[in-house]
Amino acid sequence: MSPKTEADHPDGSALPGTLPEELRAELVAFRRDLHMHPELGNQEFRTTAAIKAWLERAGLHPRVLSVGTGLICDIGADLGVPEDGMLAFRADIDALPIPDTKTECPYRSTVPDRAHACGHDVHTTVVLGAGLLLAELHRQGRLPRPVRLIFQPAEEVLPGGAADSIKGGALDGVRRIIAVHCDPRVDAGRIGLRTGAITSACDRLEISLEGPGGHTARPHLTTDLVTAAARVVTDVPALVGRRIDTRAGLAVTWGRIESGHAPNVIPQHAELSGTVRCLDIDAWRQAPDMVVAAIDEVANLHGAKSEITYVRGVPPVVNDPAVTELLRDAMTVRRGPEAIEGTEQSLGGEDFSWYLEHVPGAMARLGVRTPGERTVRDLHQGDFDADESAITVGVELFTAAALLDAVS
Secondary structure: OOOOOHHHOOOOOOOOOOOOHHHHHHHHHHHHHHHHOOOOOOOOHHHHHHHHHHHHHOOOOOEEOOOOOOEEEEEOHHHOOOOOOEEEEEEEOOOEOOOOOOOOOOOOOOOOOOEOOOOHHHHHHHHHHHHHHHHHHHHOOOOOOOEEEEEEOOOOOOOOOHHHHHHOOOOOOEEEEEEEEEEEEEEOOOEEEOOEEOOOEEEEEEEEEEOOOEEOOOHHHOOOHHHHHHHHHHHHHHHHHOOOOHHHOOEEEEEEEEEOOOOOEEOOEEEEEEEEEEOOHHHHHHHHHHHHHHHHHHHHHOOOEEEEEEEEEEOOOEEOHHHHHHHHHHHHHHHOHHHEEEOOOOOOOOOOHHHHOOOOEEEEEEEEEOOOOOOOOOOOOOOOOOOOHHHHHHHHHHHHHHHHHHHO
C-alpha cells in the first residue's frame, strides 16, 4: 500500500472525519470523568454505562458483553457486513489498583487506591470519539463500510479480558483490528509505529516453598527455607538465561517474597511471586516447562518442596505489515509523515495480542507527552497523566484509517 495524501480521497476533497472543537471539548470532559472514577477489571459498570449512554445518544445500538462490563457497537450496520469483513477499533476500559498521587490535578481519582495510570481512559475516549464521528459520516451517507467498536474490560487482569470479548462475538465479521496505547516517551501530536512484535509475552508465577523449619542456631538440622527462597530468586533467572537463546529476551523477575516472622526461627513456608516476560513468541511457548524445571531444580538442591502455579498471560502483540501501513497512511493524511516515528519493542504485555491470534491487526504508540516537557511520567505510576491533545490525534487517526481501509 503506497502512502496516501488528502488528494487521494475518491472525491478529491480533504479526507473527512476531523474533530470539531465542540466535540473535542466534550471528549476531554468525558475522559476527565473517567479519570476521576476509575474501575478495576470486570468491575467497570459505571464506565460501561457512560460509554453506552453516549453511543445511544448518537443513535447507535451498543451491546454489553455477557460478563456485565464492556461493549461492542457496530457503526453502519445497515450497510451489511462486507464479504471480506470489517475494520474494528479496540479500547481497554479498566484502571489499576494503585493510588493517584497527582496533587494539583482537578480531575485526579476520587477512588482510593484506584487510578487510570496506564491511559485506558484516553484509549476509551479515542475510540468513542472516532465512533461518534463515523456515525455522523454514516448519517451523511459518507461511510462506505461498517466499522466495529470494541470496548474491552479487564486488560490489566491476566490473561486479560480480550478472551471474553472474543467469546462474546467481538471478532465475528471482522477482518482487521487496530488499537493505540499511550506512550509518555512520545510527544503529543505524534505516533510510534513498528512492524512485527511491539510488546512482549507476559506470564505470572506463584511459588510456595515448604520445609520442616527450626532454630537458626542449627540450620544444618533442617531446611534453611529463607536461603532456598533467596537462591530461587537469584539462580532461576540465571539458569533460564542459559537455557534459551538470549535473543529471545526471556526474563524472570520477582515482585514479592515473603517468609518468616522471627529473626531466630527458620520458617516452614515461603512464597514468591513474579513475572515471566519474553520478546519471542516461540520462546514464550517453551517458557512454562523451562521455568518450572529450573525452579524445581533449585528448590530440590536446598531440600525445599516447591508448589508452582504458572499462569499463562498473553503472547506478544505482533503488528501485521499491511495494517501497520494502514496506520502509517492514516497518520500521513492527518499530520504528515514527520508525525510518525519508529518505536522499540516493549517488555510490557498487552492482551490485544489475543485478537491477533484470530485476525491481522496493529497497535500504534500514541504520544501523550506535552512537547518540551522534560519530566516523563511513566505508565503504571500514580502521577501518570496525558496531554489531552492526544485525544484529537487518536480520533482523527482512527477515522482516517476507517475511510482509507474502505478504499484500499
